[in-house]
Amino acid sequence: MNHEDLRLWSKRAADWAADYHAGLRARPVRPDIAPGSIAAALPPAAPEEAEPMQAIWDDFERLVPGGMTHWQHPRFFAYFPANAAPASMLAEQLANAIAAQAMLWQTSPAATEIEMVMVRWLAGALGLPQARGVIHDSATTATLSAVLTMREKALGWEGLTRGLSGAPRLRLYASDQTHSSVDKAVRLAGIGQENLVKVATDTEGAMDMVALAGAIAADRAAGYLPIGVVVCAGGTSVGAFDRVGAVVALARREGLMSHVDAAWAGSAMICPEFRRLWVGAEAADSVVMNPHKWLGAQFDCAVQFLADPGPQIRTLGLRPAYLETPGVEEITNFNEWTVPLGRRFRALKLWFLFRAYGLEGLRARIRNHVSWAAEAAAALAAVPGVEIVTAPSLSLFSFALAAGDAATEALLARINADGRIYLTQSRHAGRYVIRVQVGQFDCTAEDVRMIATVVTELSR
Numbered sequence: 001m002n003h004e005d006l007r008l009w010s011k012r013a014a015d016w017a018a019d020y021h022a023g024l025r026a027r028p029v030r031p032d033i034a035p036g037s038i039a040a041a042l043p044p045a046a047p048e049e050a051e052p053m054q055a056i057w058d059d060f061e062r063l064v065p066g067g068m069t070h071w072q073h074p075r076f077f078a079y080f081p082a083n084a085a086p087a088s089m090l091a092e093q094l095a096n097a098i099a100a101q102a103m104l105w106q107t108s109p110a111a112t113e114i115e116m117v118m119v120r121w122l123a124g125a126l127g128l129p130q131a132r133g134v135i136h137d138s139a140t141t142a143t144l145s146a147v148l149t150m151r152e153k154a155l156g157w158e159g160l161t162r163g164l165s166g167a168p169r170l171r172l173y174a175s176d177q178t179h180s181s182v183d184k185a186v187r188l189a190g191i192g193q194e195n196l197v198k199v200a201t202d203t204e205g206a207m208d209m210v211a212l213a214g215a216i217a218a219d220r221a222a223g224y225l226p227i228g229v230v231v232c233a234g235g236t237s238v239g240a241f242d243r244v245g246a247v248v249a250l251a252r253r254e255g256l257m258s259h260v261d262a263a264w265a266g267s268a269m270i271c272p273e274f275r276r277l278w279v280g281a282e283a284a285d286s287v288v289m290n291p292h293k294w295l296g297a298q299f300d301c302a303v304q305f306l307a308d309p310g311p312q313i314r315t316l317g318l319r320p321a322y323l324e325t326p327g328v329e330e331i332t333n334f335n336e337w338t339v340p341l342g343r344r345f346r347a348l349k350l351w352f353l354f355r356a357y358g359l360e361g362l363r364a365r366i367r368n369h370v371s372w373a374a375e376a377a378a379a380l381a382a383v384p385g386v387e388i389v390t391a392p393s394l395s396l397f398s399f400a401l402a403a404g405d406a407a408t409e410a411l412l413a414r415i416n417a418d419g420r421i422y423l424t425q426s427r428h429a430g431r432y433v434i435r436v437q438v439g440q441f442d443c444t445a446e447d448v449r450m451i452a453t454v455v456t457e458l459s460r
């Protein structure tokens, strides 16, 4: 296959993509297939000889679409969304065609500079003064970067050279509602799971401030070294929020760095009326939100805002001779802000997204999702035997059957086997719950009403 063939097949792929999206409502959201069946349909080894593109294409059509869970399906209400607005998909096609590796300014001047400007645009759209930052692949990487920076700042940047043996026992604080990426960060950063202090939450799902202050004081008294606090702004399980301003202020008073995890809920903050949920995020050292979840920038795109990028660059940046830019030292090389060296050109899809829909267009979608989620929760509350367990936090709520965990679990299995909608589970206060999030880029009020229709039918 050469570039002329690429022209031909790309056009075919564009037609296929349009047809695929137009036909999504007719497909079950999640495929009904047995584990192993796709792998079993593939040959055991790579071919020795080239195959015609038509044969490869035919196998793609035969095996892949029917073997995928359709994340862009308008009735995908599981997990959190991974919205790919059409304009962002177009930008990805162009970034894909250029196929650059954007590790240094010199390897990608436009990618680097558009990234700097998009971080600024997004900060402005969210009402954050932290107008500098970096686009990572995932919130997990952003949180790991923030935790490594907390560690090094607390150790006076000696962990990087000496390692952690001989260092005091480090402690990080987060609520019991924070995402498992925080657990992963303390494990990978050499801090250790036991040194992530999971502070209890109150009845509103917010970190207990007295418990947080007490834990820090007790740790200091025991000779441990507190390094920072991760603030939960929209927990994954049921959408819990810490009192962001209070936690950030306490961290500041204690001389600790703060990192706000708003991976999902951050997108809603383009609407001023939702910012009350994270008041105080403006004062945090670091904030992460994923435009690839709710906003519409095709996966992957996780933006980390930094009040001062200096400490993170000091922690993660290396500039060996082969990565120097001759004649220019004061240049932004984004690899120095994150864990991997190689990086994709992710800013282009944000540029296309903002311009093709406008902030007002994006706000309108998010506002619809929040109000449709409230309607769906009210409709489910009226279904006999159904109990709303957690009320909507933005567009996320959870429900269960009064009949108990086993009945709820069986209901979820029936819902997902049915295929009209897709929901997933969590555990809340010891109870098995079914999560509902409304947020798919193309969903309509009618799609959302299908949740109550399906639950009513299948819970009888």
Ligand SMILES: *Cc1c(COP(=O)(O)O)cnc(C)c1O
Pocket: 080, 137, 138, 139, 140, 141, 179, 181, 234, 235, 236, 261, 262, 263, 264, 290, 302
């Ligand atoms: C989804 C999510 C994450 C992890 O996001 P990735 O980008 O997949 O690493 C972290 N925190 C919260 C609150 C999330 O919702």
